[in-house]
Amino acid sequence: MIFFKIFVSISLKHSAEASGESVCASPPFSNGFCTFTPITRLSIESIKGNEQLLDTLGMEREVRVRFAPSPTGALHIGGVRTALYNYLFARKMGGKMLLRIEDTDQGRFVPGAEEYILESLNWLGIHIDEGVNVGGPHAPYRQSERKPMYMQYAMQLVEQDKAYYAFDTPEELTEMRKRLEAAKVPNPQYNSITRTQMRNSLTLPEDEVKALLAAGEPYVIRLKVPRKEEVRINDMIRGWVMVHSSAIDDKVLMKSDGMPTYHLANIVDDHLMEITHVIRGEEWLPSAPLHVLLYRFLGWEETMPRFAHLPLLLKPDGNGKLSKRDADAGGFPIFPFNWQGKDEKGNPTFSPGFREAGYLPEALLNFLAFLGWNPGTAQELFSMDELIQAFSIERIGKSGTKFDIHKAKWFNQQYLRAKPDMELVQYLNKALAQHTIDCSAEKALKVTSLIKDRLTFPTDMWAEATLFFIRPTEYDQAVVSTKWTGEAATVISAYKDALSEMAMLDAETAKAALHTVTEQKGVKLGKVMPALRIAVTGGTSGPDLMQIIEIIGKDELISRIENALNALSSNVTS
RNA sequence: GGUCCGUUCGUCUAGGGGUUAGGACACGUCCCUUUCACGGAUGAAACACGGGUUCGAUUCCCGUACGGACUACCA
Numbered sequence: 001m002i003f004f005k006i007f008v009s010i011s012l013k014h015s016a017e018a019s020g021e022s023v024c025a026s027p028p029f030s031n032g033f034c035t036f037t038p039i040t041r042l043s044i045e046s047i048k049g050n051e052q053l054l055d056t057l058g059m060e061r062e063v064r065v066r067f068a069p070s071p072t073g074a075l076h077i078g079g080v081r082t083a084l085y086n087y088l089f090a091r092k093m094g095g096k097m098l099l100r101i102e103d104t105d106q107g108r109f110v111p112g113a114e115e116y117i118l119e120s121l122n123w124l125g126i127h128i129d130e131g132v133n134v135g136g137p138h139a140p141y142r143q144s145e146r147k148p149m150y151m152q153y154a155m156q157l158v159e160q161d162k163a164y165y166a167f168d169t170p171e172e173l174t175e176m177r178k179r180l181e182a183a184k185v186p187n188p189q190y191n192s193i194t195r196t197q198m199r200n201s202l203t204l205p206e207d208e209v210k211a212l213l214a215a216g217e218p219y220v221i222r223l224k225v226p227r228k229e230e231v232r233i234n235d236m237i238r239g240w241v242m243v244h245s246s247a248i249d250d251k252v253l254m255k256s257d258g259m260p261t262y263h264l265a266n267i268v269d270d271h272l273m274e275i276t277h278v279i280r281g282e283e284w285l286p287s288a289p290l291h292v293l294l295y296r297f298l299g300w301e302e303t304m305p306r307f308a309h310l311p312l313l314l315k316p317d318g319n320g321k322l323s324k325r326d327a328d329a330g331g332f333p334i335f336p337f338n339w340q341g342k343d344e345k346g347n348p349t350f351s352p353g354f355r356e357a358g359y360l361p362e363a364l365l366n367f368l369a370f371l372g373w374n375p376g377t378a379q380e381l382f383s384m385d386e387l388i389q390a391f392s393i394e395r396i397g398k399s400g401t402k403f404d405i406h407k408a409k410w411f412n413q414q415y416l417r418a419k420p421d422m423e424l425v426q427y428l429n430k431a432l433a434q435h436t437i438d439c440s441a442e443k444a445l446k447v448t449s450l451i452k453d454r455l456t457f458p459t460d461m462w463a464e465a466t467l468f469f470i471r472p473t474e475y476d477q478a479v480v481s482t483k484w485t486g487e488a489a490t491v492i493s494a495y496k497d498a499l500s501e502m503a504m505l506d507a508e509t510a511k512a513a514l515h516t517v518t519e520q521k522g523v524k525l526g527k528v529m530p531a532l533r534i535a536v537t538g539g540t541s542g543p544d545l546m547q548i549i550e551i552i553g554k555d556e557l558i559s560r561i562e563n564a565l566n567a568l569s570s571n572v573t574s
Numbered sequence: 575g576g577u578c579c580g581u582u583c584g585u586c587u588a589g590g591g592g593u594u595a596g597g598a599c600a601c602g603u604c605c606c607u608u609u610c611a612c613g614g615a616u617g618a619a620a621c622a623c624g625g626g627u628u629c630g631a632u633u634c635c636c637g638u639a640c641g642g643a644c645u646a647c648c649a
Contacts, residue, residue, distance in 0.1 A: 068649090069649090070648080070649050072648085072649075102649065104648090104649080105647095105648055105649065107648085108648065108649080166647095170647080173646090173647090181575095184575090186575070186576055187575085187576050187577080187645085188575095188576090188645090189576095189645075218647090220647050222647095238579070238580090241578070241579080242578095243577070243578070244577085246577095247576075247577045247578085247645095248577090249645080251646095252646080252647050254647085255647040256647055257647080259647090261646095261647070261648085261649085262648075262649050263649095266649090281643090282579070282580090282642085282643060282644095283643055283644070283649090284643095284644090284649090285578065285579065285643070285644080286577070286578055286579085286643070286644040286645075287644075287645095288578095289578090309579085311579090311580080311642095312642070312643070314641095314642080316585080317584090317585095319640095319641055319642070320641090320642075321642080321643080370586070370587085370598095371586075372586090374586080374587060374588075376588070376589095377588095378588090378596095378597060378598085380597090380598065380599095397586095397587080398579080398580060398581095399579090399580050399581060399641095399642090400579095400580070400581095400641085400642060400643090401585095401586070401587095402585060402586080403585095404584095404585050404586065404599070404600085406585080406599055406600055407585075407586065407598080407599050407600085409599090410598085410599055410600090411599095417612085451611090452612095453611065453612040453613085454610085454611050454612075455611095464611095479609095524608090525608065526608050527608095528608095529608050529609075530608080530609070533609065539609095539610090540609055540610070541609055541610030541611075542609075542610065542611085543609095543610090543611085544607080544609090545608095545609080
């Protein structure tokens with residue numbers, strides 16, 4: 001129990017500021033100070049089961065996290081969420097957020113993708129402390145520009161017999177896989193067994209290897225994964241995950257084009273950039289043990305970052321990872337803003353974005369934060385600052401999350417409505433300008449406050465406001481046929497006459513006048529109101545009719561009534 | 575197929591050995607509004623299954639089922 005209290009006090013100190021205090025793995029714990037004990041394999045073993053303590057040890061260093069996308073196209077919404085969680089964690093812990101571009105696959109590089117990523121993060125208010133756009137002590141932050149750095153680490157592994165050269169051609173590799181499949185080998189892969197039958201520096205005589213290298217024969221460098229070893233990783237979200245090394249294949253570390261693969265580049269860069277926490281998608285969990293092995297072989301296990309593998313974003317219905325296809329089918333965006341891409345055949349494609357669809361960045365952010373995380377309280381609306389305050393990796397869920405656009409819309413509506421009228425009116429002014437309609441600032445503001453509760457997107461504004469600015473030319477037939485009675489027409493006609501004699505017309509006087517007319521004619525108000533709404537707006541829904549009348553004014557009202565009387569005279573039902 | 579991960583209302587989730595299993599979105603009904611929307615109230619709606627441990631399991635353990643990810647010289 002004492003143990004836990006100690007942990008709590010330490011973690012509070014650390015979240016408040018970088019206290020500079022060190023923490024050791026074992027009691028006695030004297031007056032809040034002791035020297036840092038490096039985490040060795042042995043100490044990890046002895047600590048196993050006590051994640052809290054490991055967390056404490058991890059806090060020795062300033063928290064540094066990174067978002068490391070590949071510039072292969074528009075930034076997927078799942079990637080945005082990963083970036084968000086990294087950012088929230090960094091800010092919460094008073095640490096740094098880095099942006100690294102993982103462009104080691106030249107074949108999949110897409111021009112403009114990096115700019116897209118940058119603009120997306122910028123739009124959402126996810127600020128980078130170090131990275132391609134802002135620079136920093138570990139520049140460059142683009143892996144293609146770091147190319148010369150990786151080979152030495154691969155060579156270090158080769159020299160220490162942790163990795164080896166492989167000269168197999170793609171054809172030889174497929175043949176090997178076919179052979180293994182035919183032989184019904186349960187786990188066909190390039191591994192500790194099969195490597196003995198392939199063309200590599202483990203099977204070939206040393207002279208021949210040297211000759212091949214000297215001749216410039218293409219080769220890759222593969223990791224020499226141990227045959228029998230239990231590799232374990234303590235994931236911050238999933239706890240201990242153990243994988244037997246026989247399930248891991250001899251992954252390619254350096255490709256024949258001289259570029260590192262993700263696995264090598266990632267570990268080298270995370271180490272060099274002093275990353276303390278790797279927060280990434282669950283699709284990386286299967287290769288996490290491989291990464292642990294790499295840290296160990298490179299001699300970096302003591303400063304290995306902590307891992308947190310995020311649950312995946314799933315299709316709204318059915319099963320599987322959320323894809324662009326699902327978004328298209330569901331009629332919602334999946335990218336932050338519009339993207340002009342190309343399909344496999346090189347034909348131009350268009351993908352709609354949340355921004356253009358009218359989603360507010362703060363609403364999208366709030367929605368995304370709740371996809372897999374929750375604060376454990378009833379509060380749902382969070383500003384970025386509040387998210388930072390409330391965020392913790394412990395409260396991230398384990399299971400995949402279906403993407404429900406309804407909830408995103410709800411968040412948008414909440415944020416839109418919370419905006420002051422003065423700000424919202426800008427959307428209306430824009431629409432008015434587009435339709436070349438002159439309107440006083442006062443009227444625009446009145447209209448805005450009247451319709452703001454009816455909006456989900458700023459683009460709804462014009463649809464809701466049209467009736468204030470454009471006279472109806474068509475009338476909802478379904479309602480006309482039932483509500484536009486001769487009786488109603490008579491009353492409305494009389495109402496028009498009464499109106500023309502009035503000097504002042506506001507919601508109250510308009511209503512009083514209508515009451516007077518209906519009483520004179522002996523007709524109930526309910527018989528007239530629907531018809532009057534049709535005459536004034538052409539439809540059946542909208543804000544309070546008397547408020548509408550006040551805004552459009554007497555002259556416009558009379559014109560509209562006259563138009564309706566003329567247009568609908570032949571439609572009178574009895 | 576193999577490895578790993580997961581499973582509470584339709585969806586996002588809270589909770590956790592004894593609860594009327596809570597909230598939000600969506601949906602239904604009612605109220606407000608002589609309309610619609612907003613708002614308010616209310617309803618329907620969930621612990622995947624089978625064993626075990628236990629006085630008691632949705633909660634812990636083991637299986638099964640189902641779902642997902644991974645299984646490239648992609649990341």
